[in-house]
Amino acid sequence: MTQPPHDEPTAASPEELREQIERTRHELGDTVEELAAKADVKARAQEKAAAVKEQAAALKEQTAAKASVLTGQARAKAAEAAHVLQDKLPEPVRDKAAAAAGQARATADRAEQVWQDKAPEPVRDNRTVLIVAGAALLVACVLLRRSRQ
Numbered sequence: 001m002t003q004p005p006h007d008e009p010t011a012a013s014p015e016e017l018r019e020q021i022e023r024t025r026h027e028l029g030d031t032v033e034e035l036a037a038k039a040d041v042k043a044r045a046q047e048k049a050a051a052v053k054e055q056a057a058a059l060k061e062q063t064a065a066k067a068s069v070l071t072g073q074a075r076a077k078a079a080e081a082a083h084v085l086q087d088k089l090p091e092p093v094r095d096k097a098a099a100a101a102g103q104a105r106a107t108a109d110r111a112e113q114v115w116q117d118k119a120p121e122p123v124r125d126n127r128t129v130l131i132v133a134g135a136a137l138l139v140a141c142v143l144l145r146r147s148r149q
Contacts, residue, residue, distance in 0.1 A: 037043070086094065 089097070
């Protein structure tokens with residue numbers, strides 16, 4: 001074992017010696033706890049993961065706030081551009097565009113109603129999956145046709 005440091009005076013009485021021993025035990029216990037905490041890799045990893053999770057949550061909130069602001073700005077600019085465009089369009093073109101938009105809405109409404117009436121329930125429940133699968137099939141066919149040429 002190593003020699004105790006000689007910078008502290010030795011105890012003059014047994015009571016002082018007991019106090020020194022008790023103080024040394026507490027210091028040694030604290031040191032052992034600190035070393036154990038540093039050696040506990042799992043706990044340190046969990047602490048680091050929690051810190052990263054908090055940072056990610058804060059970043060998510062900042063990003064959502066920024067996206068909200070940018071979305072509002074984009075909507076305002078789009079509305080402004082629409083008004084400018086509408087002011088510059090001749091009256092007959094505006095009337096035709098409005099009529100075409102009305103027809104498109106009516107056609108979309110009819111298509112949605114037909115979809116609800118005629119499509120089987122499993123198809124209606126998985127519409128997004130079927131659309132994605134159809135798009136993927138279409139892309140595959142185009143790529144296959146291009147590779148043969």
